[in-house]
Amino acid sequence: MFSRLQALNPKPTTELEYSTPFELLVAVVLSAQATDVGVNKAMRKLFPVANTPQAIAALGVDGLKPYIATIGLFNTKAANVIALSQQLIDLHGGEVPHDRAALEALPGVGRKTANVVLNTAFGEPTMAVDTHIFRVSNRTGLAPGKDVRAVEDGLLKAVPAPYLHDAHHWLILHGRYVCKARKPDCPHCAIRDLCRFADKTPGEPEPIAA
Incomplete structure:
Protein backbone atom coordinates (compact mmCIF):
# COMPACT_ATOMS: atom_id res chain seq x y z
CA MET A 1 0.00 0.00 0.00
CA PHE A 2 2.58 2.56 1.03
CA SER A 3 5.03 1.71 -1.72
CA ARG A 4 2.29 2.58 -4.22
CA LEU A 5 1.36 5.81 -2.44
CA GLN A 6 5.04 6.71 -2.31
CA ALA A 7 5.45 6.08 -6.04
CA LEU A 8 2.60 8.52 -6.74
CA ASN A 9 3.90 11.18 -4.32
CA PRO A 10 7.51 10.62 -3.20
CA LYS A 11 7.72 13.64 -0.89
CA PRO A 12 4.29 14.38 0.60
CA THR A 13 3.76 17.24 3.00
CA THR A 14 1.01 19.31 4.54
CA GLU A 15 -1.01 21.59 2.28
CA LEU A 16 -0.85 24.31 4.93
CA GLU A 17 1.56 27.08 3.96
CA TYR A 18 4.25 27.89 6.54
CA SER A 19 7.92 28.79 6.81
CA THR A 20 8.66 28.30 10.53
CA PRO A 21 7.50 25.90 13.26
CA PHE A 22 5.52 28.74 14.83
CA GLU A 23 3.70 29.52 11.58
CA LEU A 24 2.87 25.82 11.23
CA LEU A 25 1.60 25.65 14.82
CA VAL A 26 -0.69 28.65 14.31
CA ALA A 27 -1.96 27.31 10.98
CA VAL A 28 -2.74 23.89 12.43
CA VAL A 29 -4.58 25.39 15.42
CA LEU A 30 -6.65 27.50 13.02
CA SER A 31 -7.32 24.55 10.69
CA ALA A 32 -9.54 22.68 13.17
CA GLN A 33 -12.97 22.31 11.55
CA ALA A 34 -11.74 24.48 8.66
CA THR A 35 -10.16 23.85 5.27
CA ASP A 36 -6.46 24.23 4.54
CA VAL A 37 -7.41 26.47 1.62
CA GLY A 38 -9.31 28.84 3.89
CA VAL A 39 -6.53 28.90 6.48
CA ASN A 40 -3.88 29.58 3.84
CA LYS A 41 -5.86 32.55 2.52
CA ALA A 42 -6.03 34.06 6.00
CA MET A 43 -2.38 33.35 6.79
CA ARG A 44 -1.23 35.08 3.60
CA LYS A 45 -2.63 38.27 5.12
CA LEU A 46 -1.58 37.63 8.72
CA PHE A 47 1.97 36.31 8.48
CA PRO A 48 3.44 39.29 6.56
CA VAL A 49 2.18 41.45 9.45
CA ALA A 50 2.84 39.13 12.39
CA ASN A 51 4.52 35.71 12.30
CA THR A 52 6.29 35.41 15.66
CA PRO A 53 4.87 34.84 19.15
CA GLN A 54 5.89 38.36 20.12
CA ALA A 55 4.21 39.97 17.10
CA ILE A 56 1.05 37.88 17.42
CA ALA A 57 0.78 38.57 21.16
CA ALA A 58 1.19 42.28 20.46
CA LEU A 59 -1.86 42.19 18.19
CA GLY A 60 -4.08 41.02 21.02
CA VAL A 61 -7.31 39.13 20.52
CA ASP A 62 -9.15 42.08 18.97
CA GLY A 63 -6.24 42.82 16.65
CA LEU A 64 -6.00 39.22 15.48
CA LYS A 65 -9.69 38.60 14.82
CA PRO A 66 -9.96 40.61 11.56
CA TYR A 67 -7.25 38.44 9.98
CA ILE A 68 -8.97 35.15 10.82
CA ALA A 69 -12.64 36.17 10.72
CA THR A 70 -13.22 34.01 7.63
CA ILE A 71 -12.21 30.87 9.57
CA GLY A 72 -14.76 28.92 11.58
CA LEU A 73 -14.77 29.38 15.37
CA PHE A 74 -12.47 32.40 14.94
CA ASN A 75 -13.38 33.95 18.30
CA THR A 76 -12.20 30.94 20.28
CA LYS A 77 -9.23 30.39 18.00
CA ALA A 78 -8.12 34.02 18.32
CA ALA A 79 -8.09 33.71 22.10
CA ASN A 80 -6.14 30.44 21.90
CA VAL A 81 -3.53 31.78 19.46
CA ILE A 82 -2.90 34.86 21.60
CA ALA A 83 -2.67 32.73 24.75
CA LEU A 84 -0.35 30.15 23.21
CA SER A 85 1.86 32.91 21.82
CA GLN A 86 2.19 34.44 25.28
CA GLN A 87 2.89 31.02 26.80
CA LEU A 88 5.65 30.40 24.26
CA ILE A 89 7.21 33.74 25.25
CA ASP A 90 6.85 33.13 28.99
CA LEU A 91 7.89 29.47 29.15
CA HIS A 92 9.86 28.62 26.01
CA GLY A 93 11.83 31.71 25.03
CA GLY A 94 9.50 32.37 22.11
CA GLU A 95 10.33 29.01 20.49
CA VAL A 96 8.00 26.13 19.66
CA PRO A 97 8.99 23.25 21.96
CA HIS A 98 10.10 19.93 20.46
CA ASP A 99 8.21 18.05 23.14
CA ARG A 100 4.75 16.49 23.14
CA ALA A 101 3.80 17.37 26.72
CA ALA A 102 4.87 21.00 26.30
CA LEU A 103 2.99 21.28 23.01
CA GLU A 104 -0.19 19.77 24.42
CA ALA A 105 0.01 22.18 27.36
CA LEU A 106 -0.41 25.12 24.96
CA PRO A 107 -3.93 26.60 24.65
CA GLY A 108 -5.83 25.16 21.70
CA VAL A 109 -3.29 22.39 21.09
CA GLY A 110 -4.44 18.79 21.36
CA ARG A 111 -2.80 15.51 20.50
CA LYS A 112 -3.51 15.76 16.77
CA THR A 113 -2.02 19.26 16.50
CA ALA A 114 1.01 18.21 18.52
CA ASN A 115 1.50 15.22 16.23
CA VAL A 116 1.39 17.41 13.12
CA VAL A 117 3.99 19.81 14.54
CA LEU A 118 6.24 17.01 15.77
CA ASN A 119 6.08 15.28 12.39
CA THR A 120 6.13 18.17 9.94
CA ALA A 121 8.31 20.68 11.77
CA PHE A 122 10.61 18.32 13.65
CA GLY A 123 10.62 15.11 11.60
CA GLU A 124 9.17 12.81 14.24
CA PRO A 125 7.41 9.62 13.00
CA THR A 126 4.06 10.56 14.55
Whole structure:
Protein backbone atom coordinates (compact mmCIF):
# COMPACT_ATOMS: atom_id res chain seq x y z
CA MET A 1 0.00 0.00 0.00
CA PHE A 2 2.58 2.56 1.03
CA SER A 3 5.03 1.71 -1.72
CA ARG A 4 2.29 2.58 -4.22
CA LEU A 5 1.36 5.81 -2.44
CA GLN A 6 5.04 6.71 -2.31
CA ALA A 7 5.45 6.08 -6.04
CA LEU A 8 2.60 8.52 -6.74
CA ASN A 9 3.90 11.18 -4.32
CA PRO A 10 7.51 10.62 -3.20
CA LYS A 11 7.72 13.64 -0.89
CA PRO A 12 4.29 14.38 0.60
CA THR A 13 3.76 17.24 3.00
CA THR A 14 1.01 19.31 4.54
CA GLU A 15 -1.01 21.59 2.28
CA LEU A 16 -0.85 24.31 4.93
CA GLU A 17 1.56 27.08 3.96
CA TYR A 18 4.25 27.89 6.54
CA SER A 19 7.92 28.79 6.81
CA THR A 20 8.66 28.30 10.53
CA PRO A 21 7.50 25.90 13.26
CA PHE A 22 5.52 28.74 14.83
CA GLU A 23 3.70 29.52 11.58
CA LEU A 24 2.87 25.82 11.23
CA LEU A 25 1.60 25.65 14.82
CA VAL A 26 -0.69 28.65 14.31
CA ALA A 27 -1.96 27.31 10.98
CA VAL A 28 -2.74 23.89 12.43
CA VAL A 29 -4.58 25.39 15.42
CA LEU A 30 -6.65 27.50 13.02
CA SER A 31 -7.32 24.55 10.69
CA ALA A 32 -9.54 22.68 13.17
CA GLN A 33 -12.97 22.31 11.55
CA ALA A 34 -11.74 24.48 8.66
CA THR A 35 -10.16 23.85 5.27
CA ASP A 36 -6.46 24.23 4.54
CA VAL A 37 -7.41 26.47 1.62
CA GLY A 38 -9.31 28.84 3.89
CA VAL A 39 -6.53 28.90 6.48
CA ASN A 40 -3.88 29.58 3.84
CA LYS A 41 -5.86 32.55 2.52
CA ALA A 42 -6.03 34.06 6.00
CA MET A 43 -2.38 33.35 6.79
CA ARG A 44 -1.23 35.08 3.60
CA LYS A 45 -2.63 38.27 5.12
CA LEU A 46 -1.58 37.63 8.72
CA PHE A 47 1.97 36.31 8.48
CA PRO A 48 3.44 39.29 6.56
CA VAL A 49 2.18 41.45 9.45
CA ALA A 50 2.84 39.13 12.39
CA ASN A 51 4.52 35.71 12.30
CA THR A 52 6.29 35.41 15.66
CA PRO A 53 4.87 34.84 19.15
CA GLN A 54 5.89 38.36 20.12
CA ALA A 55 4.21 39.97 17.10
CA ILE A 56 1.05 37.88 17.42
CA ALA A 57 0.78 38.57 21.16
CA ALA A 58 1.19 42.28 20.46
CA LEU A 59 -1.86 42.19 18.19
CA GLY A 60 -4.08 41.02 21.02
CA VAL A 61 -7.31 39.13 20.52
CA ASP A 62 -9.15 42.08 18.97
CA GLY A 63 -6.24 42.82 16.65
CA LEU A 64 -6.00 39.22 15.48
CA LYS A 65 -9.69 38.60 14.82
CA PRO A 66 -9.96 40.61 11.56
CA TYR A 67 -7.25 38.44 9.98
CA ILE A 68 -8.97 35.15 10.82
CA ALA A 69 -12.64 36.17 10.72
CA THR A 70 -13.22 34.01 7.63
CA ILE A 71 -12.21 30.87 9.57
CA GLY A 72 -14.76 28.92 11.58
CA LEU A 73 -14.77 29.38 15.37
CA PHE A 74 -12.47 32.40 14.94
CA ASN A 75 -13.38 33.95 18.30
CA THR A 76 -12.20 30.94 20.28
CA LYS A 77 -9.23 30.39 18.00
CA ALA A 78 -8.12 34.02 18.32
CA ALA A 79 -8.09 33.71 22.10
CA ASN A 80 -6.14 30.44 21.90
CA VAL A 81 -3.53 31.78 19.46
CA ILE A 82 -2.90 34.86 21.60
CA ALA A 83 -2.67 32.73 24.75
CA LEU A 84 -0.35 30.15 23.21
CA SER A 85 1.86 32.91 21.82
CA GLN A 86 2.19 34.44 25.28
CA GLN A 87 2.89 31.02 26.80
CA LEU A 88 5.65 30.40 24.26
CA ILE A 89 7.21 33.74 25.25
CA ASP A 90 6.85 33.13 28.99
CA LEU A 91 7.89 29.47 29.15
CA HIS A 92 9.86 28.62 26.01
CA GLY A 93 11.83 31.71 25.03
CA GLY A 94 9.50 32.37 22.11
CA GLU A 95 10.33 29.01 20.49
CA VAL A 96 8.00 26.13 19.66
CA PRO A 97 8.99 23.25 21.96
CA HIS A 98 10.10 19.93 20.46
CA ASP A 99 8.21 18.05 23.14
CA ARG A 100 4.75 16.49 23.14
CA ALA A 101 3.80 17.37 26.72
CA ALA A 102 4.87 21.00 26.30
CA LEU A 103 2.99 21.28 23.01
CA GLU A 104 -0.19 19.77 24.42
CA ALA A 105 0.01 22.18 27.36
CA LEU A 106 -0.41 25.12 24.96
CA PRO A 107 -3.93 26.60 24.65
CA GLY A 108 -5.83 25.16 21.70
CA VAL A 109 -3.29 22.39 21.09
CA GLY A 110 -4.44 18.79 21.36
CA ARG A 111 -2.80 15.51 20.50
CA LYS A 112 -3.51 15.76 16.77
CA THR A 113 -2.02 19.26 16.50
CA ALA A 114 1.01 18.21 18.52
CA ASN A 115 1.50 15.22 16.23
CA VAL A 116 1.39 17.41 13.12
CA VAL A 117 3.99 19.81 14.54
CA LEU A 118 6.24 17.01 15.77
CA ASN A 119 6.08 15.28 12.39
CA THR A 120 6.13 18.17 9.94
CA ALA A 121 8.31 20.68 11.77
CA PHE A 122 10.61 18.32 13.65
CA GLY A 123 10.62 15.11 11.60
CA GLU A 124 9.17 12.81 14.24
CA PRO A 125 7.41 9.62 13.00
CA THR A 126 4.06 10.56 14.55
CA MET A 127 0.56 9.88 13.26
CA ALA A 128 -1.89 12.79 13.31
CA VAL A 129 -5.31 11.18 12.84
CA ASP A 130 -7.88 13.52 11.30
CA THR A 131 -11.25 12.65 9.73
CA HIS A 132 -9.58 11.61 6.46
CA ILE A 133 -7.10 9.25 8.11
CA PHE A 134 -9.80 7.86 10.38
CA ARG A 135 -12.00 7.09 7.36
CA VAL A 136 -9.24 5.60 5.20
CA SER A 137 -7.87 3.47 8.04
CA ASN A 138 -11.29 2.01 8.78
CA ARG A 139 -12.45 1.60 5.18
CA THR A 140 -9.33 -0.12 3.95
CA GLY A 141 -8.90 -2.24 7.06
CA LEU A 142 -5.41 -0.87 7.53
CA ALA A 143 -6.01 0.15 11.15
CA PRO A 144 -9.66 -0.07 12.15
CA GLY A 145 -10.70 1.60 15.38
CA LYS A 146 -13.70 3.17 17.10
CA ASP A 147 -11.90 6.41 17.97
CA VAL A 148 -8.94 8.42 16.73
CA ARG A 149 -6.56 7.18 19.44
CA ALA A 150 -7.32 3.55 18.59
CA VAL A 151 -6.64 4.29 14.92
CA GLU A 152 -3.44 6.18 15.78
CA ASP A 153 -2.15 3.28 17.86
CA GLY A 154 -3.13 0.80 15.14
CA LEU A 155 -1.35 2.78 12.43
CA LEU A 156 1.84 3.06 14.46
CA LYS A 157 1.87 -0.74 14.62
CA ALA A 158 0.70 -1.42 11.06
CA VAL A 159 2.77 1.04 9.00
CA PRO A 160 6.24 -0.27 8.11
CA ALA A 161 9.01 1.81 9.68
CA PRO A 162 10.48 3.14 6.40
CA TYR A 163 7.11 4.74 5.56
CA LEU A 164 6.08 5.96 9.00
CA HIS A 165 7.37 9.53 8.74
CA ASP A 166 5.31 10.31 5.61
CA ALA A 167 2.39 7.95 6.19
CA HIS A 168 -0.05 10.44 7.68
CA HIS A 169 0.45 12.83 4.75
CA TRP A 170 -0.20 10.05 2.22
CA LEU A 171 -3.32 8.96 4.07
CA ILE A 172 -4.68 12.50 4.46
CA LEU A 173 -4.19 13.28 0.78
CA HIS A 174 -5.64 9.92 -0.25
CA GLY A 175 -8.72 10.57 1.88
CA ARG A 176 -9.07 14.14 0.67
CA TYR A 177 -8.82 13.48 -3.06
CA VAL A 178 -9.54 9.77 -3.69
CA CYS A 179 -11.13 7.98 -0.74
CA LYS A 180 -13.65 10.78 -0.23
CA ALA A 181 -16.40 10.55 2.36
CA ARG A 182 -19.50 10.65 0.17
CA LYS A 183 -18.26 9.20 -3.09
CA PRO A 184 -14.87 7.52 -3.01
CA ASP A 185 -13.18 7.36 -6.39
CA CYS A 186 -12.49 3.63 -6.24
CA PRO A 187 -11.92 3.14 -10.01
CA HIS A 188 -8.94 5.54 -9.84
CA CYS A 189 -7.58 4.26 -6.51
CA ALA A 190 -4.06 2.87 -6.59
CA ILE A 191 -4.70 0.59 -3.61
CA ARG A 192 -8.23 -0.61 -4.36
CA ASP A 193 -7.19 -4.27 -4.65
CA LEU A 194 -5.69 -4.07 -1.15
CA CYS A 195 -8.76 -2.37 0.32
CA ARG A 196 -11.44 -4.18 2.33
CA PHE A 197 -14.15 -1.56 1.74
CA ALA A 198 -17.21 -3.56 0.68
CA ASP A 199 -19.11 -0.76 -1.06
CA LYS A 200 -16.60 0.32 -3.70
CA THR A 201 -17.93 2.76 -6.27
CA PRO A 202 -18.39 1.18 -9.71
CA GLY A 203 -16.54 2.15 -12.85
CA GLU A 204 -13.88 0.98 -15.24
CA PRO A 205 -10.75 0.65 -13.11
CA GLU A 206 -7.45 2.07 -14.22
CA PRO A 207 -4.41 -0.26 -14.30
CA ILE A 208 -2.66 -0.56 -10.96
CA ALA A 209 1.09 -0.14 -10.84
CA ALA A 210 3.05 -2.94 -9.26
